[in-house]
Each structure stands twice: as C-alpha cells, then as structure tokens.
Amino acid sequence: MLLLIPGPVQTRPEVRAAMAADIAPWDDDHRAEHAGLRARLLAIAGGAPGGHAVLPVTGSGHAAVEACLRTFVPAGGKVLIPLNGAYAHRMARLAREAGRVVAGLEVPDTRPVRAEEVAAALAADPAIGHVGMVYSETGSGIVNDPEAIGAVVRAAGRRLILDAVSAFGALPFRMAAHPECDALAFTTGKCLEGMPGIGIAVARTDRLLACAGQAGSWVLDLAAIHEHAVHNGPGSHRFTPAVQVFRALGVALDLYEREGGQPARLARYAENARVLYEGVRALGLTPYLERRHQGPVVVTVRQPADPAFTLPGFVAALKARGVLISNFFTTAAPTFRVGCIGAVAPEDMRAAVRAMGEALDSLGVRRRAPA
Template sequence: MLLLIPGPVQTRPETRAALAQDIAPWDNDFRPTYASIRDRVRAIAGGQEGVHATLPLQGCGHFIMEAAIRTFIPAGGKLLIPQNGAYADRAVRLATECGRQVVALPGPDTRPVTGEEIDAALAADPAITHVAVVHHETGSGMVNDPEVIGPVVRARGRRLILDSVSAFGALPVDLSAHPEIDVVLFTSGKCLEGLPGIGFAVARIDSVTAAAGNAGSWSFDLLDVYEHAVRAGWGSFRFTPPVQALAAFGVALDLYAAEGGQPARLARYRENARILYDGVRGLGLTPYLEPRHQGPVIVTVHQPADPRFALQPFVDALKARGVLISNFYNTKVPTFRIGCVGAITPEQMRGAVAAIGGALDDLGVSRREAA
C-alpha cells in the first residue's frame, strides 16, 4: 500500500525495524541516542549550541503547539495568528482555551499571509507580544514563508512562534538568521519520515528561561522540560517517552543525512508534488491552489462536479488500487488531499496519478471540473 497522507507518512523498512526492540528509556546505553537526536534536530533547524535547545514532548503536533503557547505567552497575553487555514483555526482554539488573547488576522486559505498584513496588524495593537504562524497549512498545501514574516516581526520588536509541524525537514528554517523566532515546532512522523508520537520544540534558551510561571501546566511546560535536561542530562526524557519511536527516529535521521539532508529531501518532495499537480490537471481535475502558491507537502484538489463522485467511495476505489489517501478535507469547499511526502519516489507518484485516473473511471466520474 502506498500511503499518501501528510502524516504519519510512509517510512523506510529500516526505520520500522528499529521499533522491534524493548528499550528502557533511562538506561545508560540509550541516553546517547536520545542526546544525539536533540543535537541533530537542533542542527537541522539552524540552531546554535548554547543559544537553542531541543525540547521534546510526547504526543502530536497539537500538544507541542499548546506547550509553546503556554510557555512563551503568559496567561492573558496577546498573540496574533494569521488565520488562513484549518490549522491556524486550531491554533486560535488552542490559544483561546489556554486563556490567551487572540487577535485573528483572517485571510483566504489559497494564498500566504503577506508581510504588509502582519505589519499593519502589529502596528494597530502594541499589546501583541507574539505572532504564531502555521508554516505549512496541511489542509490546503499553502506555505506561509518565515523569510517574509520574520523580518516584519523582528522590526516591530515582537516574537514569533513557528508551527512547522508538516514542513520541518523539507522547507528550510534557519534559527541563527531569525533571532525573533522563540521556537520552531514539528513532529517525528512528517517530513523527517519517522514514526509518530513525539513533538519537538527547538527554542531559544533565553526565551525559555524567561518563561517561569507562564504555562499553568506541568505536562505542557517547556521550561520544565529544559530544566529537567539541565538537571538530569540531555539524554534523559522527563516522563516515559515513546522510546521505540525515538529509536526509529534516530534511524530516520540517519537516512535523512544519507539522502543529502534538507535540500535533497525538499527536491524529492517538490518533484513528487510537480508530478502530482500536473498529473491531476491532466486527468481533468482542478487543483485547489494556483501553481505559485503550491507547496511541496500536499496537493489539494477540488472534488469533481460529477454527481457520481463521493469522497469515501473514491478513497475506497483508490485503496483497492494500492493507494491510501485521507478520507476527509479541511478546506471551506469540498476537496481531497494527497500527500507528496514520506518515503515516496517520483516513479511511485506517477503510479499514484495513474491509480487516481483508474479510480475515477471505476466510479464512472466523467465530469471532473470543480464542483
């Protein structure tokens, strides 16, 4: 089965094999593996030793996002969230339920937020201390570029939380060039092609240590994660981790480096996305985004106007042909989304395009323009 979702992604056999062991996470033989993972992740983020620290947390991307909001923004504090996609909507809810004041900056989910829009919102409200941005919107496939947003936030003297959950490892991030970024967030089961179960924050140490008393939660306090590492060592996890997933993640990082790191991973994903985008257009389907706004992680496609199309039967027909995609959508109009990430080659993506065409034929879908 070819798994074409934006996470958990298809993984290499070597990565999955690393799960098949029993490990004590506190054992001295495992500590160097975990400490090395923290160092390697910081390097991928462009972080600097002594300036940035890797602070993992058990769980999914929503968990690490909530931890960042709680840690860096005090209760009652105010943050700006460009609301141009489903995961930005979720960030608004997370922040609101954490007791933070949200200033939403509404926008369509078909284009990135602009620097001018961010600048105007910050100028209008000096009480905003942070901007929280979703780097890659997993519902639509659109990218909010920190190279555009970061300089504006820095010039206004504010701070940036970068939710790069579905982009990190493919889209570049260089923390050393962005002192305005308090933290970049991601998870193990996306573009680094590990197994799910671990959220990562690569954070400025000075911002973390200034956050005492903010979190209002022991479990979701990144300062406590940092203090535990300082006290117990960087090979020590604060609470019981998904240790087999950590071991597999170490293997995934080995494979990432062997492939050529971020530039090579991005190049492969971009080629996958190009083949898919051009392929669905060739089948008469309508991509959700214009080519200039299309990112490399997923391609979202309008559902066809043909009344014989329905999402779940299409997913089932595609699965019967060996390709599994998501059976839901996160856009304001009916779509389906296909992941371009994971241990997938361009040749496999060409096969997926053929399978999409075959599944539509199986359903008798001839009117393929947008509904």
C-alpha cells in the first residue's frame, strides 16, 4: 500500500525494523542513544548548544504545541494566531483550553498570512505578547513564512512560537537566527520519516528559565523537562517514554543524513508535489491552491461537482488500487488531500495520479470541475 497522507508517513523498512526491540529507558546504553538524538535534532533545528534545548514529549505533535503554549505564554496572556487553516484553529483551541487568550487573525485558507497583517495586529493590541503560527498548514498545503513574520515579531518586541509539525526537517528554519522565537514544535512521524509517537520542542534555554513554573501542567512543562535534563543528563527521561520510537528515529536520521539532509529532503518533496499538482490538473481536477502558494507537504484538490463523486467512494476506489489517502477534509470548501512526504518519490506520485484517473473512471466521474 502506498501511504500518501501527511503523517504518519510511509517509512522505510529499516525504520520499522528498529521498533522490534525491548528497551529499558533508564539503561545507560539508551541514555547515550537518547542524548545523541537530542544533539542531532538540535543541529537540524539550527540551535546553539547551551543556548537551545531539545525537549521531547511523548504524544502527537499537538502535545508539543500545547507544551510550547503553556510553557511560554503565561496564564491569561494573549497570543496572536493567524487563522488560515485547520491546524491554526487547533492551535487556538489548545491555547484557549490552557487558559490563554487568543487574538485570532482571520486569513483565507488559500494563501499565507502577510507580514503587514501581523504587524498591524501587533500594533493595534499591545497586550499581545506572543505570535503562534503554523509553518506548514496540512489542511490546505499552504506555507506561512517564518522569516518575514519573525522579522515583524522581532521588530515589535514580541515573542514567536512556531508550529513546525509538518515542516521540520524539510522546510528551513534556524533557531539561532531567530532570537524572537521561544520554541518550535515538531514530531517524529512526518518529514523526518520516523515512526509516530513523540512530539518534540526546540526552545531557548534562557526563556525556559524565565518561564519556569507557569505551564500549569506537570507533563507539558518544557521548563521542567529541561530542568530534569540539566540535573540528570540529556539522556534521561522524567516519565516512561516511547523508547522504540526513539530507536527508530535514530535510523531515520541516518537515512536523512545519507540523503543529504534538509535541502535534499525538501527537493524530493517539492518534486513530489510538482508531479502531483500537474498530474491532477491533467486529469481535469482543480488544485485548491494557486501554484505560487502550493507547499511541498500536501496537495489539496477540490472535489469534483459530478454527483457520482463522493469522498468515501473515491478513497475506497483508490485504496483498492493500492493508494491510501485521507478520508476527510479540513478546508473551507470540499476537497481531498494527498500527502507528498514520507519515504516516497516522484515515480510514486505518478503511480498515484494514474490510480486517481482509474478511480474516477470506475466511479463514473466525468465532470471534474468543482462546484
């Protein structure tokens, strides 16, 4: 089965095989392994040893995002979130349910937020202390620009929290070049092509010290995770972790480095997205985004107006042909989405386009323009 969802992604056999071991998380061999992984992830994030820390939280990427919000935004503090996708709305919900105040900046889910929009919102409300932004919106496929937004946040004297869950490892970002960024969040099961199960934050150590005790959660307190690592070593865990996921991540990082790291991974994903984008257009389908706004992580396509088309029927017809995509959509208009990340290559995307054409024909979908 060709798995084309934006996470958890299709993985290499070597990565899956690494899970088949019993591991004691407190064993000295695993402690060394875990400390090494933290150092490798810090390098990918462009962090400075001592100035930034890698902080794992067992759970999904949402766990890491919530931990960032709780740790760095004080209870009752206000965070500006550009709302141009489903995952931005999720970030807003995480903040609200943690007792933080959300200032939502409404933006269409078909384009990135503009720097001037963020600048205007910050100028209008001095109570806003943070901007929380999704780097890669896996609902629609757009990519917001942390370089432009970071510069605006920095100029305004505010702080940034970056949800890089479906971006980290492929889209570039260097923590050391962004003093305004308190933390970025990501997960093991997306662009690093590891197994799912661990959310990770990379955060400024000075900010961790300054924000100690304000998370309102023992488990999701990045300052407490950092303090534990300082006192017990970077290979230590506070609670029982998903140790097999760490082992698989080490293998995935070996493959990542062998491929050529971030630039090579971005190049492969961008080519995957190009092949898919052009392929669905050749089938008479309409991508959700203009080409200039299309990111490399997921291509979202408007559902055909033909009454013979249903999303469950299309997903089932594709699955029968060996291609599995998401069976739901989160965009403002009806769509289907196809992931371009994971251990897949352009030839896989060409095969997926052929399968889509066959699936549409089998369903009798002739009118492929959207409503």
